[in-house]
Amino acid sequence: MADFIGETGVVNELTIIKTLPQGLVFAIPVAVIATLAILLFRGWLIRRSARAKNTxxxxxxxxxxxxxxxxxxxxxxxxxxxxxxxxxxxxxxxxxxxxxxxxxxxxxxxxxxxxxxxxxxxxxxxxxxxxxxxxxxxxxxxxxxxxxxxxxxxxxxxxxxxxxxxxxxxxxxxxxxxxxxxxxxxxxx
Known part of the structure; x- marks a missing residue:
């Protein structure tokens, strides 16, 4: 956080704007993979539930x-x-x-x-x-x-x-x- 604080003790907005895309490069793929994993798990649960419902x-x-x-x-x-x-x-x-x-x-x-x-x-x-x-x-x-x-x-x-x-x-x-x-x-x- 010290990198973001300028001479006035306030977060330097320019520094945040420069570093934000670097963080997004890692955050977006992780979010996509997590979403796919959740959808696959949910689909597996639904199929498993349907097979278990023998009348x-x-x-x-x-x-x-x-x-x-x-x-x-x-x-x-x-x-x-x-x-x-x-x-x-x-x-x-x-x-x-x-x-x-x-x-x-x-x-x-x-x-x-x-x-x-x-x-x-x-x-x-x-x-x-x-x-x-x-x-x-x-x-x-x-x-x-x-x-x-x-x-x-x-x-x-x-x-x-x-x-x-x-x-x-x-x-x-x-x-x-x-x-x-x-x-x-x-x-x-």
Whole structure:
């Protein structure tokens, strides 16, 4: 600091101006490398988190439809009684898939709507995305493109939040192909 103090005891501005570029030559590359390291680490965490989010719904897929429905209904009741909000979305999704295998479309849709509500509030995001995709496909098949677009929009956000970037891109492409409104149209009110 003594180099910067002139005869009057005040920092010499000319000296600071001359030495500042020398310091920036080292500071800028260090800042760029630090930023890249942080971004790489964050990406690794997101990918790791997405791989770790295995849903319970896939674990129930090996059961028969009748056994599945009875078992899953009991597990839903137990989770509700225990106020286990984190398990409910996966259980409702598994129940919906069991109803689908059994051919009960009304019960399936009811379970899917319950799964969507639970997953939106309590997670996991991967389940939320899967549920929204099933709701979107059901709406699309029934000819309700508005509801399908809405569900795809919600699924796309959940895929992104869960780190599933490929699925996010796939849903985005599907939305464009079907003429769904873009984000700015949906949020520009």
């Amino acid at each position: 319970m719904a896939s674990a129930y897929s090996a059961l028969s439809a009748e056994d599945d429905i009875e078992l899953l209904s009991k597990r839903v009741e137990a989770a509700l009684a225990a106020d286990d909000q984190t398990a409910l979305a996966d259980l409702y999704l598994a129940l919906a898939r069991a109803h689908q295998r059994n051919g009960d479309e009304d019960a399936r849709m009811s379970a899917l709507r319950s799964a969507a509500g639970c997953a939106a509030l309590h997670g996991p995001e991967a389940t939320h995305a899967a549920v929204r995709m099933e709701l979107a496909e059901a709406a699309y098949v029934s000819g309700d493109l508005s509801s399908a677009c809405e569900q795809w929009h919600l699924a796309r956000g959940a895929f992104l939040a869960s780190g599933q970037t490929e699925e996010h891109a796939r849903v985005e492409k599907r939305m464009r192909e079907n003429g769904c409104p873009t984000d700015w149209v949906l949020t520009d009110f």
